[in-house]
Amino acid sequence: MARYIGKRLIYMFITLALIATFTFFLMKILPGSPIASADKLSPEQRAVVEARYGLDQPLPVQYFDYMFGLLQGDLGISINQFKGANVTDVILSRMGPSAQIGFQGMLLGTVLGILFGMVAALRQNTWVDYGSTIVAIIGISIPSFVFASMLQYWLGLKLDLFPVALWKDGFMSSVLPSIALAMFPLATAARFIRTEMIEVLGSDYITLAKAKGASGSEIAFKHAFRNALIPLITVLGPMAVSILTGSLVVEQIFAIPGIGEQFVKSIMVNDFSIIMGTTIFFSVFLIVIILVVDILYGVIDPRIRLSGGKS
């Protein structure tokens, strides 16, 4: 196990170093200067500004400076969007709302999804099952931004149940964005749990439990549900990816001051250091989640630990 984790950590660092290097040089070959109104400055003024951001150094020096800063958690300085602010601070200051809607969406989606999937599996081929399958297909198919704008139009604008946008009413403001983000985890969990439950319900130990006289609910919860739940950990990775991708558009739609909205804006105004910082932040987030999921899976399911430990 330790060897496996070590190997995965090495890969993680190679991947991250690659992403950072790639982003760095990509930003350097981008057309246009990161300095606003660069053409209007005199050569002397320009030199002063470039020296301020270290842009006058030769490229390799800039690169190693950046990579060293990265190791210490320093993502550089914002060039034109938040003049002179530290990128790490900008990202941290915007993490709250993003984390809140992301977490709420994930929680709501997984809990409802597990419920839907379980009911569907226990009442297989009834209208409950078909209904939950339809919800799952819709949840996987309809993009989060379409769903978010529908929620905003009907529940926000027409029925006036929740704030239409902005981050002013505390929890109430987070309801619609969280629902929009919850759709994909809900659908994924529902489909996954249904398939797993049906498989588990058909296995020998369930027949044995029935034979020894265990009640229906006891079998459903104590025997089937527990075993069906374990593999759900494997889809946590794709769910996290969907929440992150979704947050870019959902935060935009509901005007939430989070990292996603920030990222889209920085693309529009070409703030290189913010784009790079956020890209690296997103990558670290996703890569760490996938690593944790893989390790967790090995820890929880002994069958996997046995076979995975040797290799």
Next chain:
Amino acid sequence: MTQNYDKLPQDAFTRIPRDTQEAEKISKPSVSFWQDAWRSLKKNKGAIISLILFGLIVLMSFLGPVISPYEPNDQTITHANLPPKIPVIENLGIMDGVGTLGGREVDLYEMKNVEQNYWFGTDGLGRDMFSRVWKGTQVSLFIAFVAAAIDMLIGVIYGGISGYFGGRVDDVMQRIVEILTGIPNLVVVILFILIMDPGILAIIIALTITGWTGMSRVVRGQVLKYKSQEFVLAARTLGASDTRIIWKHLMPNVLGVIIINTMFTIPGAIFFEAFLSFIGLGLQAPDASLGTLINDGYKLIQYQPHILLFPAVVLSLIMIAFNLIGDGLRDALDPKMKD
């Protein structure tokens, strides 16, 4: 029990001689893998309905801009922001050209003296939404299909080589894939879009740059599984070349998985194209895809919801149809699912 046999009418039975030839005879015509798959796919109502629906959408994406009397990019400012109006359906009280103006319901067609009908209404520049939606569908589908085809090609070749030759080649190739799959798709797509001129080509390249890794892993796994089986060994013993083994013996077995995988790449590509357009990194005006149309419509959601409605519905229908067809194909082609 025995006495009952005596009561049976003896003349109703004829004795059949034991015939070994007869026992070996196959009474039903043999069914090929693909016929069998089609048979079980036909039983899946959702997949068949989706297949028909998707066919209709593809047909409309080509016919739509043609049968509409207006060009997708023609602007008629006097006809701006008209709600949808369709001749027969208007009698039902929907799509009758009535919209709200200053809080009152009025027939905007009458008010603006418009004789023609715009089936899906018009946008803020007076462009016909009907032809724009179908033209956009065409562009979105084109991007998705080309991206999926390139993913498939690279993935199959890469995974095939890696799995078939194995050893050190496989080791090196798999380490590269492991690092590439570690990079989040979203990050790569956005970075590539940034350095290229926005347009169809940029989106396709961005989608395929790491998109093929999923396919390559699946193909490699399948090739690894089949190449050590007896029928491949038999072919090799008989002197078949590598090319022949790959094309004649491995490919037909791996094809099912390739098709299933592609069926799930296509909706993924459609989603990413729409996603990029929605955050402003997609096609540039006047070109339209479903994503840019949804983006345009979203800005006017409060006053002109119809501009968002139609592209959003078409996009959602395509995604649902593809997921259902993919599910159906997976059930039909996957031998493990057979009972």
